[in-house]
Amino acid sequence: MSSPAHVVIVGGGPGGYEAGLVAAQLGAEVTLVDSDGVGGSAVLTDCVPSKTLIATAELMTHAEGAAELGVQLTNDATASVRVDLGRVNARVKQLARDQSDDIARRLEKEGVRVLPGRGRLDGADAVVVAAADGGEERLAADAVLLATGAAPRITPEAQPDGERILTWEQVYDLDDLPEHLIVVGSGVTGAEFASAYLALGGEVTLVSSRDRVLPGEDADAARVLEEVLTRRGMHVLGRSRMQSVTRDGDVVTVALTDGRTVEGSHCILAVGSVPKTGGLGLETAGVDTDERGFVRVDRVSRTSARGVYAAGDCTGVLMLASVAAMQGRIAMWHFLGDAVSPLDLKKVSSNVFTAPEIATVGWSQQAVDRGEIQVNQVTLPLAGNARAKMQGVHDGFVKLFCRPGTGIVVGGVVVAPRASELIHPVSIAVAESMTADQLAQAFTVYPSISGSVAEAARRLHRV
Structure with missing residues (x-):
């Protein structure tokens, strides 16, 4: 009887952990190398936290429309409802940790070994893991899946400080609602945070380099959203490109390329993502990347190196947690000989969590x-x-x-x-x-x- 195939997965996000579960189900011996916490950014710093924050914002939106439905708030003349952002963010981070723990328990139950550390390819058939204590372990692999994700894009002109100039991964340490939040970038991430903080009761300015919010989405839908956000009090600056973001004490200034400036108390930078593919040893295995550093894959998640697959944001293929998970599953179905259908992007559903x-x-x-x-x-x-x-x-x-x-x-x-x-x-x-x-x-x-x-x-x- 032949021994089970050994699959090594580098990265514990949706692409990684879902692949691990499928591979274990199909009888493989699975090691998942994880450096950032099981669940990856989707669970710990992105999807789960942001949608938890948005859940509170959604409740605030409902409260805003209470009068129309005959509900009278009688606490004071303004009938205001206020958010304790410190408590909101504490809940956000706790839910993220809980979800990560749930996934880790499921992996353990299914027999997936989770190995803390940073993995890098050593050719196409091995992964070297650098542990936190300085030690190393070399894992021979019949197949490797890279699922290392992506990180917020940072530009030299706008350096986050983690206090008032923030990436979308840093907003959950705020204890107080920003008096005036400037969001740079009107794609999905920027629009979601701008919509959420507006509903939470803050003043919000959205800086968009394009002529409308959500330039990549359905134009009719984006038009409705922009009308709603503007009606609720958001300042939307279209055709306005950020030149720099600076801080002086409690004041953050966003300078625009046309000479205008916008002052606020905080700024969220939502100007795209970059793949976390540096230091992965891709060259040792012959794994090709595109000009932006994303790993090239086909529709069954194969890279240019035989036996090496990739899934999720590090591939740049529709950067959604659901797509990452499907890419990871497809990779394992393909490698382990199960029935598999290539990824069909025309069947992917997606959502922008605005209001x-x-x-x-x-x-x-x-x-x-x-x-x-x-x-x-x-x-x-x-x-x-x-x-x-x-x-x-x-x-x-x-x-x-x-x-x-x-x-x-x-x-x-x-x-x-x-x-x-x-x-x-x-x-x-x-x-x-x-x-x-x-x-x-x-x-x-x-x-x-x-x-x-x-x-x-x-x-x-x-x-």
């Missing part, structure tokens, strides 16, 4: 406008939805794309509270090549906001 949320799946409006695919489409505002009216929801829509002739659903956008939940039926339709008629004929609860998904599908009948 309102923006969820998307499948082909985008940008691709349609560029002529990459021919579709029939419909956009249905939520303003006519009965449940939305009951909840005081005025902004948002459901947009669906289907193929002419066949009616197969190929994409969709939902802008609404909890859009991350509402996109799921559209995601199923895209993944299973369902027609708009099939989506329309599934029962929905009345009244429900999800009813608008079915209604939008009905409007695509014979379009």
Whole structure:
């Protein structure tokens, strides 16, 4: 009887730990080398913490609309609700630790060895682990998975100090709500933090180098979000590129390339990510990277080196925790000979956790406008939805794309509270090549906001 394959995974984030669970399930001997804490940045400094903070912000948004629903706050004349940011952040960090511990226990239960330390390739068939105590251990491997993630991009002109000039990983040590927060960068991360801190009660200025917020998202959805944020009091500076960020005592100044300056109490830098691929020994195994340092992979997570796979943010392939996890699973299914389907980015659903949320799946409006695919489409505002009216929801829509002739659903956008939940039926339709008629004929609860998904599908009948 042959001995089990030995898989070494470098990195304990979603790409790494999900790969470890799959490999163990398929009978491999698995060692996961982890230097930052099980769960990686997704659990400890990014997804879990930021969405926990946003959960509090979401509650504040509901409180803001209480009067419309007939709820009267009587504590004082301003009927204000205040946030204790110190307590919020304590909860954020505790939940992150708890989630990391849960994952570690699951790995242990499934027989995955977690080895603290920093791993580097020693050729394509071994990993050398540098332990915290200075020792080293060399692990022979039948397959290696690199899942080292990415880190916030830092520029020489804007150096974080961890107190008032912050990356998105450093915001959870704040005890008090910033009086005036400047967010540099209007992509997903910047928009989410700007929206959250606005809802928490702070003054927020969002500096965007492009002509609108969320330049990579559906333009109609981004337009709705920007209108809502502006109406709630956010200062959105479009076509404004940051030149430098400096601090003088309690004042942070963001200088723009057009000569203007913006002063605030704090600044969050959200200007992209860089892969954590330095010092990995990629050259010893012949692993290729692109011009930005991201590891090149194919649709089954293979690198240019035989037996070496990569998953997650270090690959630069749709930097989402769900994609990282799927890349890791696919890598192990492929290596260990299980049934596997290559990664299909046209079936990935994603969400921007702003207020309102923006969820998307499948082909985008940008691709349609560029002529990459021919579709029939419909956009249905939520303003006519009965449940939305009951909840005081005025902004948002459901947009669906289907193929002419066949009616197969190929994409969709939902802008609404909890859009991350509402996109799921559209995601199923895209993944299973369902027609708009099939989506329309599934029962929905009345009244429900999800009813608008079915209604939008009905409007695509014979379009």
